[in-house]
Amino acid sequence: MVGNLEFSLLSAHGRARRGTYSVNGRTVETPAFMPVATQATVKTLSSEEIVGLGVQQIVCNTYHLWQRPGHDVVEGAGGLHSFMGLGEGGPAILTDSGGFQVFSLSGRRGRGARLPAETEGDRDEGWPELDGENAVPEGTSRERAPIVRRLDSDGVLFASPLDGKLYELTPERSVRVQHSLGADIVTALDECTPYPATREEVRTSLALTHSWERRSAEEHRRLNERNETRRAFFAIVQGGMYPELRAESGKILRELDADGYALGGLSVGEPKPLYRETLEQSAPLLPEDRPRYVMGVGTPADIVHAAAHGMDLFDCVLPTRNARNGQLFTWEGKLNLRNARFKEDFTQPDPGCRCPVCTQYTRAYLAHLVRAGEFLGLRLATCHNLYFYLQLMRRIREAIEERRLEKLLERVRTAYPE
Amino acid sequence: MVGNLEFSLLSAHGRARRGTYSVNGRTVETPAFMPVATQATVKTLSSEEIVGLGVQQIVCNTYHLWQRPGHDVVEGAGGLHSFMGLGEGGPAILTDSGGFQVFSLSGRRGRGARLPAETEGDRDEGWPELDGENAVPEGTSRERAPIVRRLDSDGVLFASPLDGKLYELTPERSVRVQHSLGADIVTALDECTPYPATREEVRTSLALTHSWERRSAEEHRRLNERNETRRAFFAIVQGGMYPELRAESGKILRELDADGYALGGLSVGEPKPLYRETLEQSAPLLPEDRPRYVMGVGTPADIVHAAAHGMDLFDCVLPTRNARNGQLFTWEGKLNLRNARFKEDFTQPDPGCRCPVCTQYTRAYLAHLVRAGEFLGLRLATCHNLYFYLQLMRRIREAIEERRLEKLLERVRTAYPE
Numbered sequence: 001m002v003g004n005l006e007f008s009l010l011s012a013h014g015r016a017r018r019g020t021y022s023v024n025g026r027t028v029e030t031p032a033f034m035p036v037a038t039q040a041t042v043k044t045l046s047s048e049e050i051v052g053l054g055v056q057q058i059v060c061n062t063y064h065l066w067q068r069p070g071h072d073v074v075e076g077a078g079g080l081h082s083f084m085g086l087g088e089g090g091p092a093i094l095t096d097s098g099g100f101q102v103f104s105l106s107g108r109r110g111r112g113a114r115l116p117a118e119t120e121g122d123r124d125e126g127w128p129e130l131d132g133e134n135a136v137p138e139g140t141s142r143e144r145a146p147i148v149r150r151l152d153s154d155g156v157l158f159a160s161p162l163d164g165k166l167y168e169l170t171p172e173r174s175v176r177v178q179h180s181l182g183a184d185i186v187t188a189l190d191e192c193t194p195y196p197a198t199r200e201e202v203r204t205s206l207a208l209t210h211s212w213e214r215r216s217a218e219e220h221r222r223l224n225e226r227n228e229t230r231r232a233f234f235a236i237v238q239g240g241m242y243p244e245l246r247a248e249s250g251k252i253l254r255e256l257d258a259d260g261y262a263l264g265g266l267s268v269g270e271p272k273p274l275y276r277e278t279l280e281q282s283a284p285l286l287p288e289d290r291p292r293y294v295m296g297v298g299t300p301a302d303i304v305h306a307a308a309h310g311m312d313l314f315d316c317v318l319p320t321r322n323a324r325n326g327q328l329f330t331w332e333g334k335l336n337l338r339n340a341r342f343k344e345d346f347t348q349p350d351p352g353c354r355c356p357v358c359t360q361y362t363r364a365y366l367a368h369l370v371r372a373g374e375f376l377g378l379r380l381a382t383c384h385n386l387y388f389y390l391q392l393m394r395r396i397r398e399a400i401e402e403r404r405l406e407k408l409l410e411r412v413r414t415a416y417p418e
Numbered sequence: 419m420v421g422n423l424e425f426s427l428l429s430a431h432g433r434a435r436r437g438t439y440s441v442n443g444r445t446v447e448t449p450a451f452m453p454v455a456t457q458a459t460v461k462t463l464s465s466e467e468i469v470g471l472g473v474q475q476i477v478c479n480t481y482h483l484w485q486r487p488g489h490d491v492v493e494g495a496g497g498l499h500s501f502m503g504l505g506e507g508g509p510a511i512l513t514d515s516g517g518f519q520v521f522s523l524s525g526r527r528g529r530g531a532r533l534p535a536e537t538e539g540d541r542d543e544g545w546p547e548l549d550g551e552n553a554v555p556e557g558t559s560r561e562r563a564p565i566v567r568r569l570d571s572d573g574v575l576f577a578s579p580l581d582g583k584l585y586e587l588t589p590e591r592s593v594r595v596q597h598s599l600g601a602d603i604v605t606a607l608d609e610c611t612p613y614p615a616t617r618e619e620v621r622t623s624l625a626l627t628h629s630w631e632r633r634s635a636e637e638h639r640r641l642n643e644r645n646e647t648r649r650a651f652f653a654i655v656q657g658g659m660y661p662e663l664r665a666e667s668g669k670i671l672r673e674l675d676a677d678g679y680a681l682g683g684l685s686v687g688e689p690k691p692l693y694r695e696t697l698e699q700s701a702p703l704l705p706e707d708r709p710r711y712v713m714g715v716g717t718p719a720d721i722v723h724a725a726a727h728g729m730d731l732f733d734c735v736l737p738t739r740n741a742r743n744g745q746l747f748t749w750e751g752k753l754n755l756r757n758a759r760f761k762e763d764f765t766q767p768d769p770g771c772r773c774p775v776c777t778q779y780t781r782a783y784l785a786h787l788v789r790a791g792e793f794l795g796l797r798l799a800t801c802h803n804l805y806f807y808l809q810l811m812r813r814i815r816e817a818i819e820e821r822r823l824e825k826l827l828e829r830v831r832t833a834y835p836e
Contacts, residue, residue, distance in 0.1 A: 039786075039790045041792050044794060045794070048778070068786070068789065069785075069790075073761060073786070076782075083780075083786075084783065085779045346495055356466075361465075362495065362503075364487070364501070365458075365501055368458065368487040368501075369457075369459060371486065374459050374461070375461060375796065375797070378793065380464070
């Protein structure tokens with residue numbers, strides 16, 4: 001399948017790698033952070049701002065866009081790039097499979113699995129939606145979640161919370177929808193193993209995941225051969241927190257010869273030491289000559305740590321979600337705009353930052369907007385936080401080239417203690 | 419008082435006038451529309467966008483900013499221009515007196531007066547505020563409104579809904595707060611006469627208004643003499659729907675020699691024919707050589723009509739409020755983005771419009787954002803609607819110069835029938 005995405009390793013420091021790939025004419029420098037555009041919008045930001053911030057790849061959610069406005073509508077617009085007004089110079093787009101939403105949000109598993117909305121690394125953004133017909137305020141996603149009616153090896157039948165109709169998510173359907181959406185990178189349908197799960201549960205889940213991923217890859221090949229645009233395909237390694245199951249999953253999925261590999265089922269509520277241990281053991285299971293993506297990660301320190309262990313791609317709602325709570329990421333640590341001391345602080349939000357927000361506004365103004373519940377506050381905080389994350393990635397790439405990633409990790413851990 | 423604001427009449431067509439003024443180095447071409455920035459933000463828009471759209475003057479609300487973040491905080495920032503990050507090239511700022519909020523929002527009068535939130539031309543924007551500590555969702559402003567404890571000829575004592583503390587609004591206090599906020603144009607404290615009101619009620623209200631306006635003017639002169647910046651001062655003509663009382667108010671207030679004159683107490687729930695009649699009778703009462711401002715007006719047709727009768731300045735929440743409801747102003751009339759037919763309409767929102775939204779996005783994308791309750795939808799709709807209003811003003815100014823305002827009025831009335 002190689003050839004749909006051309007990945008080059010530029011330099012390495014220990015297990016950390018600095019690389020670059022191009023997919024459908026769009027270039028991504030790794031390690032890279034992908035802002036989340038759940039409903040075909042990076043919350044509050046215009047396409048011009050997304051491009052202006054230097055975003056090279058975003059993640060869109062197949063489940064949400066399939067349901068609304070419909071993949072056929074997006075296809076009619078010429079795909080997501082065109083629908084979102086991103087144009088040719090815009091970022092590459094990776095779509096998830098939709099499985100995460102259908103399974104996890106439906107609360108199908110009751111074995112103590114935390115709902116994703118409660119976990120820090122949640123990939124499905126739960127921002128309060130304003131007055132959409134089917135607005136989903138944060139924290140109530142369960143009531144608005146798809147209701148699973150039947151699940152078997154073929155796929156999953158669910159009732160949509162938007163129109164009450166039944167939909168079937170199969171590996172083939174997921175991949176077809178992703179192709180319709182115009183994704184540059186399509187991902188395999190998998191089952192995101194919840195935490196905790198017994199070894200036997202994970203083993204059963206893995207069998208389903210591997211079968212679905214194989215079918216996803218086949219459907220992807222078929223569509224790529226039929227169509228002009230050659231999209232890339234990422235497989236997802238699962239296996240819970242069990243090293244030997246992760247190893248098995250890595251080995252089986254290598255056979256798919258995917259353009260890239262993701263680690264799924266991490267940052268789903270497990271304790272941080274277990275997360276780190278599993279990540280460190282799992283990263284080397286992914287082929288070295290393909291981009292490696294750890295889904296739903298994470299905090300600044302998590303990202304530097306994962307990059308140090310050879311991961312290349314990251315996505316997380318933290319920069320956008322924290323903006324909503326009035327929190328700014330700065331190089332001195334988190335800054336809570338609701339804090340009374342910022343009321344008359346006329347200095348720039350993040351000292352030294354050159355983002356469009358820090359060069360134009362003061363802490364006092366942002367604090368006022370947040371307290372007054374003004375949209376502009378969310379918008380400006382989102383813009384700064386994404387700039388911070390993109391700046392973090394630039395510094396990671398430089399640090400790898402200059403062989404000083406440990407120092408950067410130390411600095412970030414000091415600013416963001418666990 | 420002339421000299422704080424230099425107004426020049428450039429051309430006239432019937433009673434309509436095309437003019438220009440400069441205040442504190444900022445130039446405004448009239449007739450002009452002023453977007454509303456209640457809480458020191460034109461809802462959703464960055465300062466860069468406000469300037470980029472060509473906005474020459476905005477209205478900020480004294481009551482809101484006095485209460486939060488506090489006029490002392492804004493003064494500490496160097497005034498509203500600086501606080502909002504507008505810089506030197508930004509628009510002029512007019513502040514209201516705060517009286518409208520304290521009196522009308524408090525529901526002090528029970529005689530069938532419609533609450534401003536229900537009227538089309540309401541100057542106090544009631545957008546749903548997100549998660550501010552004291553967020554005021556639209557339609558609930560009454561519960562969150564100031565509670566009037568004492569009202570006499572001196573002023574009004576009220577309890578703030580934000581901190582429960584007592585505040586006193588007097589003419590002197592209003593003007594001092596406006597000077598602290600750094601307004602280029604300060605307005606007199608008046609009582610906005612509700613509709614309906616008996617002749618006797620209006621007469622009583624007028625006596626209070628005139629005494630307050632005189633005191634406002636005196637305090638303004640005192641502060642202007644003391645300080646370096648020479649701010650301008652607008653008086654407000656009241657008189658309800660009674661022509662002879664309007665005439666009396668106009669005559670008395672001319673004595674204040676204000677830099678500009680406003681018509682208050684219009685668009686407060688009266689029937690449209692009565693509104694038009696009162697406006698037509700009242701406009702000539704205002705001095706010809708000063709800018710004339712009709713507060714809280716209005717629809718596109720109302721603005722062209724008022725300009726045809728010699729009014730120069732307008733402010734209204736319609737472009738921003740309608741954006742929230744998914745309505746776009748276009749030259750073909752209102753466009754409701756929730757309409758099913760836009761779901762797959764990949765044409766530009768307002769055909770021929772050159773605003774940043776119409777040149778980048780499709781109706782289908784905006785419709786999707788609105789249905790999905792995404793902030794970006796509000797933001798893009800707001801941006802387009804303000805561009806439309808500013809474009810309307812450009813066309814009014816051209817039409818006055820080219821002596822074809824009647825034709826423009828006809829076109830706008832066809833697109834926006836009552």
